[in-house]
Amino acid sequence: MPLDPVAPAAAVGGGGPSVRPRNVTMREVAERLGVSIKTVSNVLNERPNVGPATRERVQQAIRELNYRPQVGAQQMRTGTTGLITLAIPSLAGTYFSELAQAFADEAQRRRRSIMLHSTAAGREEEASVLSGFTRVLGDGVVFNPLQIGEDVVAGLDRTIQPTVFIGEHLEETGLPAGSDYVRTDNASAAEDATRHLLDLGRTHVVYLGALDVVEAQQAHSTSRLRLCGFHRAIAEAGLGEGVVQTVPTWTQEGGLGAVQTLMREHPETDGIVCGNDDLARGVLLGLRGLGIDVPGQVSVIGHDNILESPFTTPPLTTIDPDKQALAATVLDLLIERIGGYDGPPRVVEAPYRLVVRGSAG
CATH class of the missing domain: 3.40.50.2300 (Response regulator)
Incomplete structure (x- = not known):
């Protein structure tokens, strides 16, 4: 029988069954320090109502105990998961792979995580993004449609989740409620x-x-x-x-x-x-x-x-086209939507510049 890859070293060769390490809970972090669970939660969510000394003690305990918040628990506690879905046509093309990295970098700066979803399968897969997939994934969606028609998007009354569209395949008017659009003037x-x-x-x-x-x-x-x-x-x-x-x-x-x-x-x-x-x-x-x-x-x-x-x-x-600036603008808008902003759709133009090198100097 193959060894459990996550079994603790002491269990290997000990004759007994391998045991997976148990996840440390927020309660255990709080009890170690003699503070409330609410205090630990406030530190994790970067709320300002915790003193610097207490904040440092909690962060130190989190590191020492290797505490990792569970997405399900976070969702029940805050109503959010910290996950954002990035739905793009493909990761095979150089531009889209670099764009995905730009989004990952910017999300990390905001203490969020990017979940990649390729729509390379075609129109039906893109339509599934607009209908919320088979189940809701994450708190919001960044979506670069490629094959569905503009009329499909314009025909929506509202997106299922907070959504920011990117790319060039949409009209700037007629965007559905709950969405924004960031584009580059190609x-x-x-x-x-x-x-x-x-x-x-x-x-x-x-x-x-x-x-x-x-x-x-x-x-x-x-x-x-x-x-x-x-x-x-x-x-x-x-x-x-x-x-x-x-x-x-x-x-x-x-x-x-x-x-x-x-x-x-x-x-x-x-x-x-x-x-x-x-x-x-x-x-x-x-x-x-x-x-x-x-x-x-x-x-x-x-x-x-x-x-x-x-x-x-x-x-x-x-x-x-400044992929980093595009990602930053998109995530700022999307996080506002996730946080409760429900104003009319916004259209923002991302910057670009000409970079002169040897092939046409």
């Missing part, structure tokens, strides 16, 4: 990226990243919004609509294949605005394979400022 960001290449003197600038899939046809999809910003900058410069190169996916592989096609069909290209940094990494690799100098012959710019962007060859110029 169209303006792509316009700034395109204008940067034009200001460098590039005259044959291409947008590489149009998706030929159903999701991309939504008016407020990321792909469509960034393409719209590209068209605006090109038109403003008097260059017509500009060349658009489609891709099968927003991945490094997608960028590699697309740039090979692009340079074969449009060898005059001297600037490329990529839908995201993963595409741009593939573009840089493809151009290098074709013997095309970056940025001497072709300038390249991405979007998302992922961790690998400064380490490409050459380092990638990109739009930084």
Whole structure:
């Protein structure tokens, strides 16, 4: 019979049954110090009505006894769990994995925990988020819808739990009660990226990243919004609509294949605005394979400022949507909702900036 992985060392090889360590209770912490359970609770919940000396004694006892509050007990005591569900399309993409880490970091600063929920299974899985899953998970939800229609969200009278939507797939009006929306102006960001290449003197600038899939046809999809910003900058410069190169996916592989096609069909290209940094990494690799100098012959710019962007060859110029600021804003709004705020839906715009590096300096 395999050993119980959490059995105490004294039980191993002792001939008796293994015993799981018993969880220390809040009462035991209080009795050790000769204070009330309410005092320990006040320290755990960071309430101000505890003196500094008492607070330090309680915190020391918690550390020594290795006390860990139980979620169920906390929920009965305070009505909350300290858990927030982050529902995002996938963890496979670089941007979403970094975004999840940003939320985890910001939640920890607020003494909360993030519970990840992938909606990669599709529309039905996203719909389950809006209907509260099969059961309520955590105190509130951060939700990045990708495949459900805007009409589905607009048709809700109220979200099941306090909810903050993120992403670009919603109208700013018609949000359901109990929710807020934090977005980045992707169209303006792509316009700034395109204008940067034009200001460098590039005259044959291409947008590489149009998706030929159903999701991309939504008016407020990321792909469509960034393409719209590209068209605006090109038109403003008097260059017509500009060349658009489609891709099968927003991945490094997608960028590699697309740039090979692009340079074969449009060898005059001297600037490329990529839908995201993963595409741009593939573009840089493809151009290098074709013997095309970056940025001497072709300038390249991405979007998302992922961790690998400064380490490409050459380092990638990109739009930084400030994932940490986005997460902080979202959690501030959501925690207000969890705390009882029930005002009308709020729409907040998160910041972005252009980060200039070697690929388009």
